[in-house]
Amino acid sequence: MPETARQIADDLRARISSGEFRPGARLPGEPKLVQQYGVAKMTASNALKLLITEGLAYSHPGSGTYVREFQPIHRAANKRLSAAQWSSGQSVWAADTADRSVEVRDIEVYETEAPRWAAKGLNLAEQAPVIVRSRRFFVDGKPVQQATSYLPADLVRETQIVQPDTGPGGVYARLAEIGAAPENFTEELRARMPSSEESEQLALTAGTPVVEIYRTALTSDHRPVELNRMLLNAGAYVLQYDFTS
């Protein structure tokens, strides 16, 4: 009765979706699978690894393998619109709308030459000076997002934007004060698997993709004033965009 790793994984997957193993529950371990299915230990290990790379489970070495939980943060890119006009449809994901405590850490600010892609996005000359603001966001103590903003140095060098603490209203309020209020935004995003460094930065477990977002902020006369590259733990977010035809 040869049972392959795939078949064992299928079985466990079915038992997860049937509710036999709830989110957070401990799955049968390698020794148990070896015993029950009569396979080698490595086959059992690979079966669990399949579930892990599918994002259905995570392992806690020395303790066990557990069913993953999904409690996403709801990120509404343009809130102003959603409140009034989109009242009647309801969110598909049962994301708790209650805002969770968000911490910002590891803030770094420095000036450097713009990377090619940033110069292009900001409509600057190659290697033009930019102010770079980098930081990480934590929810419930876990890192969920890494963000790096690029702003034209000649525009913001004299403002509080070059300080770690940008003051009330943040970067956008400071931009508004110098007559460069962001009005229009473009976000380009894609999802992919993380590199090992990114995986470490966001403390990702195997099987978790990332969402890479590039947001360009433009003034009312279409001058790009900020380019923000965000890297999100995909398992931690539901993204919402509202728009009108």
Add this chain to the structure above:
Amino acid sequence: MPETARQIADDLRARISSGEFRPGARLPGEPKLVQQYGVAKMTASNALKLLITEGLAYSHPGSGTYVREFQPIHRAANKRLSAAQWSSGQSVWAADTADRSVEVRDIEVYETEAPRWAAKGLNLAEQAPVIVRSRRFFVDGKPVQQATSYLPADLVRETQIVQPDTGPGGVYARLAEIGAAPENFTEELRARMPSSEESEQLALTAGTPVVEIYRTALTSDHRPVELNRMLLNAGAYVLQYDFTS
């Protein structure tokens, strides 16, 4: 000199990003790695599997393991849905792919009871009747998206929407004709690893996430008239959203 699978993968990854192995190029195979690093075959196999689950490579059994190529489709949500586009007789989808051949296949239309989440999103009673339109999109002969739309059956049952071919302008033009023109849209999306069925449906190689999008279309008086669930091959898309503060 024990070289772990991880280290071999690191080495290959570095050589990929250095340009030694270009997209589409064939990587050293298992036998070569066994020879060069002096490891067991399974270790070499796992090293390559690491790159595959990271989305950096894919295997062509019997032939070799290759560096993955990334040629995304640009999907601009707002532009696609601008009134000019879909009221002037063009398909919603035609707007973004420009020079690539797009096919729609496997169209299915049927009436059924709304699943709970769809009833909620459409603001209908539980188990209210809905028209379901399901189809897959192919680019260059490869499936890139699966979409399933839910519309209130009482609203659209008498229209061409219940036909596989909805006519010029598509579903939205037909809705406009019955005084239910979609004006406001909400897209909620998240990225995750696919289930094995989804992986098959979209012919995904290992290491490719999917993007799951729920789009709710509302009329100007905030009536939800369509809920569209889309499942995208994340490696095939860049998504763009434009909005104003």
Add this chain to the structure above:
DNA sequence: AAGTGGTCTAGACCACATT
């Protein structure tokens, strides 16, 4: 026919967590 990736067994050692 030869080469490739895919998977399996059986046994081994390690680091870590829990008891």
Add this chain to the structure above:
DNA sequence: ATGTGGTCTAGACCACTTT
């Protein structure tokens, strides 16, 4: 001290692709 996942070796068979 015991149990857990993580990883490795060495050898085997299979299905498939390429020559």
